[in-house]
Amino acid sequence: MILFDMVKQWYWYDWLMFIIRLICSISLMFTTIGLEQYFTLPIVVLVLWQLIAFSVPWLCLQLDFKYYLFTEIVISGGLCLYLASFFPQAYFSFLLYAFLIAAHSSQRSYLWSGPISILLLPAIIKLLAEQSEYWVMAVHIGLAYIFGFSFHLLALNSRQGEIIRDQNGVLEQYLSQIERITLAEERNRLSKELHDTVGHAYTSLIMGLETLRPELTTDTGTERLNSLLNLGRKNMEEVRSYVHQIESPHEALPLLQSLRKLAEEFQEHANVTVRFHAYGEEYPVTKQAKTALYRCLQESLTNAVRHGNSTEIKVSVQFEPQQTRLEIQDNGRGIEHVREGFGLSAMKERAMNLQGHVAVYTEPGEGTLVTCTLPRQTEPKDEVIRLLVVDDQPFIRESLRTLLEEQQDLQVVGTAEDGEQAIELCRQVQPQLVLMDLEMPNMDGISASRKIKELWPDIRILILTTFEDTQQALEAMRSGVDGYLLKSMQPLDLAETIRTVYRRGTLIDQGMSHKLFAQLEADNNGDDPSLVKEASSAYELTPRELEILQFVSKGLRYKSIASKLYLSDGTVRNYASSAYMKLGVRNREEAVEKAREAGLLE
Secondary structure (H helix, E strand, O other), X not given: XXXXXXXXXXXXXXXXXXXXXXXXXXXXXXXXXXXXXXXXXXXXXXXXHHHHHHHHHHHHHHHOHHHHHHHHHHHHHHHHHHHXXXXXXXXXXXXXXXXXXXXXXXXXXXXXHHHHHHHHHHHHHHHHOOOOOHHHHHHHHHHHHHHHHHHHHHHHXXXXXXXHHHHHHHHHHHHHHHHHHHHHHHHHHHHHHHHHHHHHHHHHXXXXXXXXXXXXXXXXXXXXXXHHHHHHHHHHHHHHXXXXXXXXXXXXXXXXXXXXXXXXXXXXXXXXXXEEEEEOOOOOOOHHHXXXXXXXXXXXXXXXXXOOOOOEEEEEEEEOOOEEEEEEEEOOOOOOOOOOOHHHHHHHHHHHHOOOEXXXXXXXXXOEEEEEEEEOOOOOOOOOEEEEEEOOOHXXXXXXXXXXXXXXXXXXXXXXXXXHHHHHHHHHHOOOEEEEOOOOOXXXXXXXHHHHHHHOOOOEEEEEEOOOOHHHHHHHHHXXXXXXXXXXXXXHHHHHHHHHHHOOOOEEOHHHHHHHHHHHHHHHHOOOHHHHHHHHHOOOOOHHHHHHHHHHHOOOOHHHHHHHHOOOHHXXXXXXXXXXXXXXXXOHHHHHHHHHHOOOOO
16 A cells, blocks of 8 residues: 555656566566576576566665665676676676666765676676676666666656646745735734724714713704714614625635635645545634634645645544544655744644644654644624623613623613612523622622522623722622623723623633732732832733733643633733743743842742
């Protein structure tokens, strides 16, 4: 099977050499059979010797080149010496082997294969058959060797030309993919900018106009207000339609269709066989996950041909219940040590940002296997999150209702003005997530949250408050809430946070978490957090990066840090990598040592 795969990769000159070898071997065999009465060895032995001279060197040439020249000279040269001892003119049979030896010699092997073929063998034949002419034989064999060397140069030039053409095809395809992906990312950036700026501006405008409604008493004023509100909503819908039109066509395709199209285009341009398989029932994935898998496949296909000289690549996509797995297996030459260049680093970073990972397995001669695994994170399409808004200020309640219901997947099913009313509404409308204020009459948010968690553990609770009191925040987290945010956050960030908390995530405001950490450190060590802040400014470390360094210095793993800060593992890794880069270090040990020297840690 291995030999068959090698034959499939032959170029035209490999076939030509094989045919020449086959024809000459058959001709020599029939000549030997016709003159069998002149030889001392039985004809069966001579035929077997010729079969060995034909097959063994050829097999060595295909499987292990370093033994080819030795077997060719010893076995084939020995056969020619035996025949020449009876018929001096039989040295002509060695001209073919001299041609083959030169054609398949490379680098420094010419230094010994040439003298042995051109000078030594004619000398031995001269000793065995004295009537033969040494210099005539040497010239003939030398000419055959020169022709073989010329053919070797021709084949080498042809092979290099094929490689250059293949690489050009890969590069052209790669450039085409880069152009399309760059355009897609720019479209994505523009759509996000429009969504985050213009959409937010219209939402704020509509909310502001709604708050003016109680102050308008005349019918004319109410009519003008309704007209302005309708105009604002209409314009915001137009902006949304433009955002959807800007989105890349690649992003609009389902994952399997976009990956299969990429594989087919690569096969067409790179002149390589790409076999694509999918397992499991396809489910929708997020845009970020689709981009990460698309980029991973693109980079792996390119590396397989450009660095591994692969001719066949197997691509499989597996839709598992908890994760999506992409595997790219090639039949290239493989490498002993994987060098993490820009492409591989980008692949790993994209996967890490989605709490996934990229693994590369490769061995010399066994090809390369690239595996990209991402946890299942589907886009919310038909699912609607039922919300309960709890706040003692009517303006805040209505503003949040207006803001949140602009999102297609968010529905406010009730509003409450205190904790007692919130508990009663939870019993009546069964919300999936509660937006809870802290300071309220009758029953505060912490007490209400504790009671709701006792009665309905599956209801997610997100604290939304204006207070930055660390003691209140600690007490709220102990009561079982799933997130703690400040009302000063951006509206679109609030909507995304609600989705994250609903999907069993836990989040706490970044500035608030830093204050909590600083307070705990100050309570435990008696230190002034401001001193650490001054020391960190020299390296331009952000509060979050300094916070991660503090935990790292205590020997905590990224996963433990993530659970303490209510962040994802990938987010913690990103902060740590940024801190290491600013400190000019390569790993956590060097980072802790340098941070201690700079006075960042105790």
